[in-house]
Amino acid sequence: MTAALVAPAESGRLASRRSAAWEWALDRQWPLSLTALAVLLLGWELSARADRIPDYLLSPWGAVDGLHRAYADGMLMPALELSGYRLVLGFLIGTTAGVVLGLVSGTNRLLGSLLDPMVSIANPLPKIALLPVFAVWLGFTDLTRISIIALGCFFPTYLNAASGTRLVDVSFLRVSRNVEASRIRSFLHVVLPAALPRVLVGVRISLALSFVVLFASEIVVSPDGVGGMLYAGFLNGDYPRMYAGLLVLAVAGFAADLVLSVLARRLTRGQSVGVVGRG
Amino acid sequence: MASVGRHRALPPVTVLLSLLGLVLPFVLWEVNAQAQQNLLVPKLGEIVQALQESAESGALWYNASVTLRSALCGLLLAVVVGVALGTAMAQSRLLEAVLSPLLGASYPVPKLALYPVAILIFGLGTLPVVILVALECMYPIAYNTFQGVRSTPRELVRAAANSEGGPLRTFGAVHVPSALPSVMTGLRIAVPIMIVVAVVVEMLGQSRGLGFLIRDAGRAIEPALALGVILLLGVVGVALDFLIKMATRRLVFWEVAPGE
Numbered sequence: 001m002t003a004a005l006v007a008p009a010e011s012g013r014l015a016s017r018r019s020a021a022w023e024w025a026l027d028r029q030w031p032l033s034l035t036a037l038a039v040l041l042l043g044w045e046l047s048a049r050a051d052r053i054p055d056y057l058l059s060p061w062g063a064v065d066g067l068h069r070a071y072a073d074g075m076l077m078p079a080l081e082l083s084g085y086r087l088v089l090g091f092l093i094g095t096t097a098g099v100v101l102g103l104v105s106g107t108n109r110l111l112g113s114l115l116d117p118m119v120s121i122a123n124p125l126p127k128i129a130l131l132p133v134f135a136v137w138l139g140f141t142d143l144t145r146i147s148i149i150a151l152g153c154f155f156p157t158y159l160n161a162a163s164g165t166r167l168v169d170v171s172f173l174r175v176s177r178n179v180e181a182s183r184i185r186s187f188l189h190v191v192l193p194a195a196l197p198r199v200l201v202g203v204r205i206s207l208a209l210s211f212v213v214l215f216a217s218e219i220v221v222s223p224d225g226v227g228g229m230l231y232a233g234f235l236n237g238d239y240p241r242m243y244a245g246l247l248v249l250a251v252a253g254f255a256a257d258l259v260l261s262v263l264a265r266r267l268t269r270g271q272s273v274g275v276v277g278r279g
Numbered sequence: 280m281a282s283v284g285r286h287r288a289l290p291p292v293t294v295l296l297s298l299l300g301l302v303l304p305f306v307l308w309e310v311n312a313q314a315q316q317n318l319l320v321p322k323l324g325e326i327v328q329a330l331q332e333s334a335e336s337g338a339l340w341y342n343a344s345v346t347l348r349s350a351l352c353g354l355l356l357a358v359v360v361g362v363a364l365g366t367a368m369a370q371s372r373l374l375e376a377v378l379s380p381l382l383g384a385s386y387p388v389p390k391l392a393l394y395p396v397a398i399l400i401f402g403l404g405t406l407p408v409v410i411l412v413a414l415e416c417m418y419p420i421a422y423n424t425f426q427g428v429r430s431t432p433r434e435l436v437r438a439a440a441n442s443e444g445g446p447l448r449t450f451g452a453v454h455v456p457s458a459l460p461s462v463m464t465g466l467r468i469a470v471p472i473m474i475v476v477a478v479v480v481e482m483l484g485q486s487r488g489l490g491f492l493i494r495d496a497g498r499a500i501e502p503a504l505a506l507g508v509i510l511l512l513g514v515v516g517v518a519l520d521f522l523i524k525m526a527t528r529r530l531v532f533w534e535v536a537p538g539e
Contacts (some may be wrong), residue, residue, distance in 0.1 A: 026372050033380040056399040113293040117300035124520075125513040126475045129482065129490065132497020133505045136319055204387075211389040216479045219394075220494065227392070234395035242395055250388040257387030 058243045066240025067247050075229060075241070080248065083214060083225035086142060090149025091210045095203050098154040102161025102199070107191055112162070119158055127152045128213050131220050145217040152213045153206035160202025164195030200264040207260055211253045226252075321503035330507035338492065343511070346488040349405040350477035353412025357469060361417040362462060365424025366454075375425075382421065390414045391476065394483055408480045408488070415476045416469040420462070427461025428454050456533075463527040470519045474512055 025031040041060045048059030058066065070076040105112035127148065134144045168191050176186035218227030230245025232238070305323060312322040321329070333339040364382075368375045390411065397407035431454050439449040481490025489508050496504040 026376050029376040029380050032373070032376040033378070036377045037381060054399075056396070109293055110296060113296040114300040114303075117297050118304055121301065121304060121513075124471065124516040125509055126471075126478050126516075128475055129478050129493050129505075129509045129512065131482070132494050133502045133509075136497055136500055136502050136505075208387045208389070211387070212391050212475075212479075215389050215392050216483070219483055230392060231395065234398075246392055246396070249392045250385075253388040254384055 056239050058239050062240060063243035063247050066242075066244040070229070070241055070244040076244065076248070079224070079226045079229045079245075083218065083227065086145050086149065086217070086225065087210055087214050090146040090214070091153050091207065093146070094150035094153025094210070095157045095206050097150070098157025098202065098206070099161045099199055102158040102202070103165060103187075103192070103195065105158075106162040106165025106195070107187060116162070119155065123155050123159065127155070128216050131217055135220075140222045145214070148217055149210050149213045152209050156205040156209065157199070157202040160205070161195065161199045164198030164202075165191055167198060168194040197264075197268045200260075200268065204257065204260055204264070207256055208253070211249065211256075215249065318500070319502055321506065325503045326507045326510070329501065329503035330511065333492070333504055333507070339508075339511075342487055342489050342492045345405065346477055346481060346490065347515075349408040349488070350412055350473050353409040353477065354416055354466075354469060354473045356409065356413035357416035357420055357473075358466065360413065361420030361465070362424045364417070365421040365426075365462075366428050366458075368421070368425045369428035379425075382418065386418055391479060394480060398484065403484075405485070405488075408477055408485065411480050412473050412476045416473050419468040419472070420465040423461045423465030423468070424458060427458030430461070431457040460527070460531045463523060463531065467520060467523050467527075470523065471516055474516050478512060 044053075044057075045059045045061055047053050048057070048062065067076070101115060105115040130151070131144070131148055134148055138144045138147070172190050172194070173186065176190050181189070214225075215227040218225040219231045222228075223231045226245050226248050230242050230249070233241030233243075233245060309323050312320045312325075330339065364378065368378050393414070394407065394411060397410050401407045401410055435453045435457070436449065439453045444452060477488070478490040478493070481488035482494045483490075485491050489512060493505045493508050496502070496508070
């Protein structure tokens with residue numbers, strides 16, 4: 001205590017400024033995590049340059065370079081287009097069906113009691129494992145891949161949308177019944193806004209899942225697309241190509257999730273959901 | 280699961296509809312299969328028969344044990360790493376600041392795409408399966424542990440500090456019990472992920488395991504066996520989930536199960 005009082009004002013100010021900066025960094029989080037990431041990547045890069053690690057662990061710069069080469073020799077864009085088409089179509093079909101049916105079964109007791117048991121039987125089955133079966137039925141086509149992606153996306157959105165409708169405050173429903181709002185109006189103005197945060201949680205789970213299914217479907221059934229490019233790089237020992245594919249998938253997954261979470265924050269301003277439900 | 284605020288008994292119509300919902304998918308499948316009379320659309324009996332034949336030849340049990348072993352090893356690894364990470368993040372603001380944005384950013388990235396890298400590092404055995412399962416399952420466990428430890432009531436921590444229990448005793452007596460329900464939730468989320476990742480990795484390039492069995496059955500145009508194995512995996516998933524639920528009820532006996 002006395003030491004602090006006697007200490008010169010200069011050093012005291014310095015110390016407090018440093019701790020304020022530290023507090024700021026701890027609060028924001030990203031300065032610290034970005035620093036850690038940069039240190040990690042730099043260490044990786046340097047040990048790769050010093051030939052300390054095997055060459056299949058390409059340096060970060062090597063991965064970027066591989067991406068550039070894949071772009072330059074015209075491999076990347078067609079693969080990206082093909083994968084993007086499968087992903088977007090499968091994701092849209094699956095989540096739309098999941099959200100619509102989930103909301104319907106959550107609000108209509110009769111339909112709900114018919115649909116819920118069906119979904120809870122099918123939900124524990126690993127949908128990706130149906131790939132070889134679908135390939136037998138539909139051939140090694142885009143239809144197989146898109147159907148599996150859609151199927152995978154359906155379940156998390158359905159379950160979350162249906163359980164979202166249970167988050168509606170019953171007194172709000174009574175109010176809307178009291179003012180004699182039509183069923184459609186009370187759905188649009190009471191049920192939908194209340195269920196929306198949960199619905200979006202389901203959509204977000206589906207988005208992450210759709211990338212996993214896409215990747216699996218592009219390797220198990222005749223390799224092509226970004227997953228196929230990655231896998232071909234692996235099989236041929238062309239590691240820059242493999243890492244180019246990895247980089248594309250990672251950035252695409254991250255970016256898609258970012259877009260969705262920004263959108264979700266806009267749509268559900270002022271609302272929040274606690275723990276993410278079971279997918 | 281009844282709707283909110285309704286305490287009336289379920290009307291018989293909804294019970295009937297639920298039963299119908301349980302039976303209908305199987306009936307539709309069977310009717311379709313009978314109508315098509317096609318090897319590609321096996322009847323329910325043929326699916327069961329294919330499973331039975333595979334079980335009698337021993338292939339089913341062998342591959343199931345391979346899958347289960349590597350999946351559970353991966354889950355165990357995920358629990359160890361995930362609980363450690365989640366606890367450390369909840370206790371240290373520095374670690375939270377460093378790790379939580381990184382984990383959040385890498386969560387939507389398909390870790391399965393690391394499959395070739397895992398093979399290059401860990402070889403062609405079952406180790407890549409274990410590692411990829413662990414990597415993917417670690418996220419929900421770490422996240423839920425973090426939330427659980429952080430939600431420890433502050434009064435309890437202060438009371439423990441007051442009664443001069445050391446940091447270790449405080450952790451064991453206060454933090455662990457209050458985090459436990461959340462950790463178990465993380466585990467329940469991780470189990471289906473575990474099954475999917477293990478089976479997909481085996482499908483991609485392993486020469487044993489249930490994933491391999493499914494892909495092999497697809498190649499041999501035997502959808503009956505593939506579908507049977509998939510149904511079996513669903514049963515395993517439900518059984519594991521049930522076990523965790525029972526264990527949770529035992530371990531977290533003081534907490535009434537939240538509306539499941």
